[in-house]
Amino acid sequence: MTAVEPSPQRSIDDLIEPMGTGVFRAVEPLQVAAMLESQGLNDKIARERYGHDDVFSLAEAAYSHIKAMNTPPRPQAGGVLKRARPAAQMLHGLLYGMPAALLPAASGLVGTQWLMPGLVLTTGLGWVLGSVAARVAYSLIGRGYPRSAGRVLRSGLVVGVVGAMLLAGVIAVVRNGPVTLVALCVMQMAFQIASGILLLYRREGWLGVIMMPAVVAGVAYIVIGDSWVGLLTVCVGVACIAATVAGALRLTLLHGPDAPAAEPPLRELARLEASALLPSLLYAGLTAIFLLQAEGRYVLDRTDIAVAGAGLVLGMGILEYRAHAFEDQTRAAIREVRYPQDFTRRSRWLLAKGVLICVAALSALSALPLTFLYVTGDLTAASMAMAAAHVIVGGAYFVAFLLANQAKVVHLCVAQAAALAVHPVGRLFLPEGHPALADVLLFTAAATLFLLILLALMSHGLRDVRQYR
Structure with missing residues (x-):
């Protein structure tokens, strides 16, 4: 089982590269700070995305980094530094x-x-x-x-x-x-x-x-x-x-x-990370509970249901790649459009495209365990429903990667808590002795709710162009 990858803090190179060669002519940190603020970068983004207290602290680090470099970096062929591999x-x-x-x-x-x-x-x-x-x-x-x-x-x-x-x-x-x-x-x-x-x-x-x-x-x-x-x-x-x-x-x-x-001492650095660490810890725990409690109860007596979600494990790398590709494409789109509404329209199309690709890829991978169950005579309606639920969860994880890259971990916690309110809490209201299919369908409904909430959050966030600079 794989974990949802945490959002990485971006490096100084990631900050400098989109600013072009003009930043290398700066003669003091204040000039760099002015350039950053002109691009819409504020103290909140400096803290959440680059790990600095404010724009001026980030500018000083960027200025020191620039002066330590012998030559400006070569411009990338696509205009942006590619993160997708x-x-x-x-x-x-x-x-x-x-x-x-x-x-x-x-x-x-x-x-x-x-x-x-x-x-x-x-x-x-x-x-x-x-x-x-x-x-x-x-x-x-x-x-x-x-x-x-x-x-x-x-x-x-x-x-x-x-x-x-x-x-x-x-x-x-x-x-x-x-x-x-x-x-x-x-x-x-x-x-x-x-x-x-x-x-x-x-x-x-x-x-x-x-x-x-x-x-x-x-x-x-x-x-x-x-x-x-x-x-x-x-x-x-x-x-x-x-x-x-x-x-x-x-x-x-x-x-x-x-x-x-x-x-600096690790204890001092850890204190600076504490405020962002707690939401990440909570979200990791909630995601683990949500997925593992749905599968764990079937590992002994209903292996057909337990193995049906294997496609999600195999496809986690695809979700990660598509998340990085979305970020590359949106950063490139900023350079190609003139108005914020044009960027919002294009980025929404890129989001829909990414979700569809992830769902299609996970559906293909989920066909592998289902085919095995069919050959062995163990394929059931419950196992097919569990496979579909994992495909939906995978689509949600793709969007979750994007929101995590914007440091919206608290939003992710709320969305995951809402899904947990449906399953397993909703299971308590099922009649005693309910069939496994009813439980799996409830999990599918929780996964669908999770995906819809994340899509709404992400669609709203696409209006803020500063998140993608």
Whole structure:
């Protein structure tokens, strides 16, 4: 399971690039501040998008950065710096899902009755920790503090692993579960957070190469089915996950040639992030609860419903890519239109286009588990409804990425809380002994409400051109 990626704080390079070569002729920070304000950038945007207290603080940082550069940057072919990376970003969902090849072998050691509940619980914890740690790290990197960002990511990894160990240990003691459950949860948590670190640093190739032996071993076990092959598969998987963690830790210790010799204490930096961190933490928790509670109750007795949403996991990278592509396209549109109403009209078309592409892609990916269920004779109306619900949730997540990029995390919390009021709260009003289909349809209604609220918020936000400069 993947987490919704947090909105990154933009770097000084992202700020300077659209301003053209004129900014390189500034002789003092006040000139840079005047240029920023002429483009509609205010103190609120400086805080939420660039991590500085006000425009003048941001201008001083930009002026210092400009003076440290030897030559102006070459103008980009499209007029804007591209953030979308199609091949790499669209593979994120597949990369996150690579350990799934190990699950058949792991179930033989842990037991099917413990495998999925353990994964669901640790996925939720990893979702929240990974999202929050990445959000803080993005902010610190954008403000020029790579060492502190690395410390945050390493701390998140340690906290996640310890938390998974304690959570699985409590389950094993209270429910008389096997010791192997603890090992499974620790490995799953370690991979989830470490893989997120690799993707944050744009090391998709590393992650694919490191985990490929585990995928090959998992497929070999499915084909051969021998218990000794299963044990070997698990050992290979543990080695690959350990290598993933080692690679992630190494990246957090690299700081680059432009890193400052000394950084403020992390405690001081954390205080500056606290106001923005709490809404992000709340939103990550709400999204994890919304999706996992809908799937988790079916992992033991209705696997047809539980696996029907696999298309969303595989398509998370597509949602991420389309969000970055939308941002690139809107920034380019600002240079091509003359009036705000022209930008609003074009950006609404780009939003509709992005939602339709995401829904179509997720529908195609959701056809894969449904086809498997059809071949095995397990396809039901409830599983088809769950697949449709996940497609709608995916469309909502695409819009959520865009709103998060505008620092509207509080709005996202309100929208997600409204969806939770429909499901699971609405489930309490269903008649006792209701069929699974009724519950899944209620979840589909909650997902639809979530999407509609986000679309309304996003459509209204398109009137503010300053958000896309």
